[in-house]
Amino acid sequence: MPPLRRILSRYQVRRRVKELAAQLRVDYAGQRPVFVACLKGAFVFLADLVRQVGVPLQVDFIMVSSYGMGTTSKGQITVLLDVTADIAGRHVVLVDDIIDSGGTLQFLREHLLSRGPASLRVCALLARESALAEGTVIDYLGFPVPPGFVVGYGLDCAEEYRQLPDIYVLEGER
Numbered sequence: 001m002p003p004l005r006r007i008l009s010r011y012q013v014r015r016r017v018k019e020l021a022a023q024l025r026v027d028y029a030g031q032r033p034v035f036v037a038c039l040k041g042a043f044v045f046l047a048d049l050v051r052q053v054g055v056p057l058q059v060d061f062i063m064v065s066s067y068g069m070g071t072t073s074k075g076q077i078t079v080l081l082d083v084t085a086d087i088a089g090r091h092v093v094l095v096d097d098i099i100d101s102g103g104t105l106q107f108l109r110e111h112l113l114s115r116g117p118a119s120l121r122v123c124a125l126l127a128r129e130s131a132l133a134e135g136t137v138i139d140y141l142g143f144p145v146p147p148g149f150v151v152g153y154g155l156d157c158a159e160e161y162r163q164l165p166d167i168y169v170l171e172g173e174r
């Protein structure tokens with residue numbers, strides 16, 4: 001097992017999730033948005049987020065594959081599990097754990113937009129500073145993160161570490 005270095009505590013995450021939720025509460029008042037979480041990594045973030053938003057909303061899930069079991073991208077993205085809600089005409093908030101290259105986000109955006117939602121915004125817990133510098137737009141962002149493979153709070157490396165309450169970087173990866 002590679003050593004873990006903690007980069008964000010559960011308390012920092014909790015505080016930031018509360019701030020994001022407050023913003024969402026204002027922006028989606030009276031709109032009954034559909035929060036579509038990208039499995040599996042976003043499940044913890046979604047659970048904390050929706051309990052703080054405080055407006056009526058719907059939850060749905062999508063699962064895509066691109067990373068396999070390793071820590072580097074394989075490029076090919078496929079939908080493993082699609083949303084079950086009819087999102088046509090609905091206000092959709094795509095909830096993801098981490099935006100790395102932005103490739104998955106671009107794919108998901110196109111996939112969801114093809115269903116004709118009234119609006120589509122992105123809420124990501126983490127985003128790579130490099131992706132942000134390259135112009136990837138994230139409407140609601142928890143924290144920018146430097147290079148290094150990140151685990152905990154739902155994020156995994158080969159299905160390990162999702163259950164950790166804090167967020168860590170795997171030392172010696174990438």
Ligand code: IMP
Binds near residue numbers: 067099100155157
């Ligand atoms: P992208 O398509 O390169 O932006 O990769 C996005 C997806 O890859 C995320 O939703 C994660 O599932 C996974 N991923 C990318 N970087 C990390 C990481 O540092 N830790 C855990 N998962 C990651």
Ligand code: MG
Binds near residue numbers: 040
């Ligand atoms: Mg993911």
